[in-house]
Amino acid sequence: MAFTAFSGTAQAAEPAVRKRSPIALLLLLPGMFYLILFFVTPFFSLIITSLQEPDPLRFGEFNNAFNWQNYVIVIETYWEQGLRSIGFAALATLFALLIGYPLAYFIAITLRPFPLLQALGLVLVIAPFFISFLLRTLAWKQIFATEGPVAGILSSVGILEPGTAITGTAFSVVFGLTYNFIPFMVLPIYSILATFDLRLIEAGNDLYGSPATTFRTVTLPLSAVGVISGTLLTFIPAVGDYINASRDFLGSADTTMIGNVIEANFLVLSNFPAAAALSLLLMAFILVLVGFYVKRSGTEDLL
């Protein structure tokens, strides 16, 4: 959705005359139909819903209107949760990058002479996916329990006051987000580094570049595409995530993210216009941010 906005430059290379084949159109049809039915329709529905006003007589019912104040109200009410979501997601993306890049580098480059170990390393990154996202998050809740192993060790060495809660804090939510999205960071970086020409590093050494300089001026720029897709793949789902910050998982009233607000408005409060307005604002925010980010990093090719 975001990506058509940035593809303007791609048109120049169009060949002058292209033969139109009805088969191509026919093949496109199911995809177009799918998109119209499952993306365009709900999208319009969301816009319409976000502008609805409450029925004056029947409570809990909404009528179509142009009630743009819905947007003002949700921003005023939930700006704090919105900012928190961005902050948490940014932190999680940063930590995932700090952990994920060395991991991808290790698997793709250090382990390259050992294909078997490399395959094993990749399996270890992907393996958690074979277990449900919810179960993994619930497991962390148990591990971080007040009477659990982590709190036990930390309090026995005096870092943590006994009885301190680890779950329900900003730490546990950012931890959960980082943990759950690390594979999304590792895999794109890995796929770039896996085909990275090691002779370039040799060349860097031959030219008296220290390992750090070689990394900074050769390896990192050449793997930037992987880093950018990794950060996008981590940040976008993380900012709208409502599992980790949910009160039933690692969060509490202090760590509510925008996904939880949307869920509560939609399911519990039946305030559909507010939920729709928040969803659209979140979409718009991600669109603008991604556009800005991609423009700045100069990698339109990525999209």
Next chain:
Amino acid sequence: MNRPLPEDPMIRSLIAQAKRAQVSRRAMLAGTGAGATALALAACAPASTELSPAEDNSANDPNLNWANWPLYIDEDDDGNYPTLVRFQEESGITVNYLISVDDNNSYFATVRDQLALGQDIGADTVCLTDWMVNRWIQLGYTQELNKANMPNASNLIPSLQNPAFDPGRVHSLPWQGGFAGIAYNVERTDEVRTVSDLWRPDLAGRVTVLSEMRDTIGLIMMEQGTRIDADFTSDQFNAALDVLREQVEAGQIRNVRGNSYSEDLVNEDSLAAIGWSGDITLLNLEAGYEKWKFILPETGATLWNDNFMIPIGSTRKANAEKLIDYYYNPEVAAEVAAWVNYVTPVNGAYDAALTIDPELAENKLIFPDDATLAGVQVFRGLSAQEENEYQAAFQAILLGA
């Protein structure tokens, strides 16, 4: 009009291009049409017209879909439901038992559009909690029950016969009920007797309360001396809300949870909680001894029921009524109660239970006596306006907004 094309190759190609452009204009029109269709689809929100019940086709259709909560019917080791198997044999009706309700709100969100159009929701009877039943009845989403088809329905215990949301039980009949009270870990903390005991310094950060507004706020209101089954005011509701907000913000209440509060009790993140009677019975059963004590505070506990309803779009009303009637047979009710550990609404089930399992029959949380029932209150039905206002204020605390 079929003129030969001019000779000049430049002009020829221009004309050819123009022809292609025409095609694509047509294609664009088609695209616009698709967009309009999408808009029309998006706009077909349920119309708010008077709903009429679907025609009953039970005589020709010996099937029934029953939507219910998890772990809410007797089950044997092979995963069969003994009482339901017997019903199918006796009645010749094939029952499709759906465990599709795990939250009143999310279930309602799933089916509300079909209900608003009077369509079948894939369930011919569904068991939901009192306040949600209230909403369905107010919105006209239920069919009237025909008591002539349900002679056993007269076994309903008197205290549940005339709830405010459904006087005379025209639209609903209870399936199971339970209490919300206080549970605490007897090994880790001193006796907890009242709601304000939960705010003791030694329990700081070790208390969980329910995300079910009526139970948590209800218990606090009763402690403040407000009757929740009578016409309390917004001020009285807000007074209880203030207590909750203060304790959440102070960190005394560690978390506000739904069903998952029992996990917190087990891993001892929480040493005391506002919880549901049946859950605590089950936890103690799993622990093998009474590790958690469940009490009904002297100031009052809440009583809630989940109730059978027949959705407006069901074409199998008579079949559903046969099923409900079957479960109002005291022996069947006792068998279910013995398994699910919740309160049965059927008169005579206690006597039946005495023969199945005398110890169970003496459990006041499953077969409450008059003294127990005198200390509990049912949260009164809220008007839609109150529901919106109170729920918004309650959720604001939960979201930290």
